[in-house]
Amino acid sequence: MGATTLPGDETSAPNPPETTRQIQLRKSVKDGRYSWRLARVPVPAVGDRQVLLRVHAVAIQRGDVEVSEMMADVFGIVDDRTGQVGGADAAGFVVQVGRRVESVRVGQKVVTQFFPHYVDRPLDATMLEKALGWTIDGVFGDYVVIDETGVVPKPDYLGFEEAATLPSSAITAWTATGRGNHLGSADTVVVQGTGGVAAFAIQFAIAQGARVIVTSSSEVKLQRMQAAGAHHGINYRQVPEWSTRVLELTGGRGADLVLDMRGRATIDQSMMSVAYEGTVALVGGLGGYDASLSTFALIGKGVTARGVMAGSRSDFARMCEFMRRHQIHPLIDKVYAFEDFTTAMSDLEAGHFVGKLVLRLREDP
Numbered sequence: 181m182g183a184t185t186l187p188g189d190e191t192s193a194p195n196p197p198e199t200t201r202q203i204q205l206r207k208s209v210k211d212g213r214y215s216w217r218l219a220r221v222p223v224p225a226v227g228d229r230q231v232l233l234r235v236h237a238v239a240i241q242r243g244d245v246e247v248s249e250m251m252a253d254v255f256g257i258v259d260d261r262t263g264q265v266g267g268a269d270a271a272g273f274v275v276q277v278g279r280r281v282e283s284v285r286v287g288q289k290v291v292t293q294f295f296p297h298y299v300d301r302p303l304d305a306t307m308l309e310k311a312l313g314w315t316i317d318g319v320f321g322d323y324v325v326i327d328e329t330g331v332v333p334k335p336d337y338l339g340f341e342e343a344a345t346l347p348s349s350a351i352t353a354w355t356a357t358g359r360g361n362h363l364g365s366a367d368t369v370v371v372q373g374t375g376g377v378a379a380f381a382i383q384f385a386i387a388q389g390a391r392v393i394v395t396s397s398s399e400v401k402l403q404r405m406q407a408a409g410a411h412h413g414i415n416y417r418q419v420p421e422w423s424t425r426v427l428e429l430t431g432g433r434g435a436d437l438v439l440d441m442r443g444r445a446t447i448d449q450s451m452m453s454v455a456y457e458g459t460v461a462l463v464g465g466l467g468g469y470d471a472s473l474s475t476f477a478l479i480g481k482g483v484t485a486r487g488v489m490a491g492s493r494s495d496f497a498r499m500c501e502f503m504r505r506h507q508i509h510p511l512i513d514k515v516y517a518f519e520d521f522t523t524a525m526s527d528l529e530a531g532h533f534v535g536k537l538v539l540r541l542r543e544d545p
């Protein structure tokens with residue numbers, strides 16, 4: 181197990197305590213669904229190629245809700261994962277490193293990676309085998325152990341709470357919007373919803389000069405996204421056939437890029453909104469992952485439908501540099517105390533927020 185701790189330097193690496201709080205999964209014997217419980221356990225030991233992170237903030241995301249349904253269906257995990265630490269998105273401070281760690285040093289401020297082994301493209305199946313909070317222990321705890329490749333330096337200009345929002349949502353938005361070099365002032369982008377991925381997508385598209393149309397269930401949320409820079413808002417509750425409005429706003433041409441977040445519920449409107457030779461980025465399945473896509477419609481318009489799978493560690497570094505250059509700050513709706521996790525998760529499920537919800541474990545140093 182050998183691990184290195186820098187002794188006595190409070191600003192860089194205090195010795196960890198003996199125990200840590202964790203939010204763990206608990207599988208119901210009745211219906212097989214997962215819920216969460218707050219536990220106190222010994223601080224985990226650091227493996228040779230692992231780091232021990234003192235977590236300052238974590239962000240919650242849709243995947244933390246979906247884990248209950250998708251653990252078996254998507255990841256094929258049918259054994260009981262009770263006790264597994266939840267969550268993927270954290271920012272903190274490295275307090276110990278394993279004997280064979282080379283790329284991370286004690287005292288570094290870092291952000292976690294949802295897929296710790298997705299280091300660089302091209303993506304392959306082995307890179308997705310380890311997913312924080314899903315197939316392996318995640319980050320919802322004061323002290324967590326992560327493989328060395330599962331952390332990257334925190335952007336200096338962001339605080340821990342801001343940085344904690346990046347791992348799942350920002351990198352997905354980055355990939356979906358073409359990684360910083362596919363959009364320009366002639367492009368129109370449709371972003372569905374006002375959650376974590378959507379908020380970053382809006383910011384990334386705007387930073388590249390594109391025009392952004394956002395759809396939402398709520399006027400208030402639309403106003404908040406327009407205040408954050410979105411050019412147009414469409415309330416899909418009031419205008420269920422919202423593609424007509426997208427066509428109006430684009431002079432009949434349609435959008436160059438449509439980020440589809442809701443799968444079955446939205447794919448038809450997405451296809452009707454996209455321009456000839458445009459792209460539909462398939463990001464999420466909030467309205468069902470079993471969408472069917474008309475090949476006739478794809479062929480007829482020469483449209484590219486592109487599945488989006490988070491992003492690599494290298495992509496993450498490039499995204500952070502882009503964010504720094506454009507001084508993009510994550511849109512955080514609310515910060516909760518760690519012990520208020522259940523309330524935060526209820527708010528996430530109810531959709532009463534825009535952008536990100538964050539849990540604070542300790543004050544910024």
Ligand SMILES: NC(=O)c1ccc[n+]([C@@H]2O[C@H](COP(=O)([O-])OP(=O)(O)OC[C@H]3O[C@@H](n4cnc5c(N)ncnc54)[C@H](OP(=O)(O)O)[C@@H]3O)[C@@H](O)[C@H]2O)c1
Pocket residue numbers: 241242243246348349352372373374375376377378395396397398401441442462463464465466467488489490491528531532533535
């Ligand atoms: N492909 C990837 O790598 C990847 C990575 C991260 C997330 N995702 C997926 O992307 C989607 C969005 O994730 P997120 O983290 O941005 O979600 P989120 O922060 O929870 O945002 C959800 C928002 O979507 C809208 N919405 C519309 N229909 C909804 C429904 N049936 N249930 C819940 N919300 C609904 C709501 O906004 P309005 O009220 O404004 O409509 C809601 O606030 C999810 O399906 C998630 O699994 C994919």
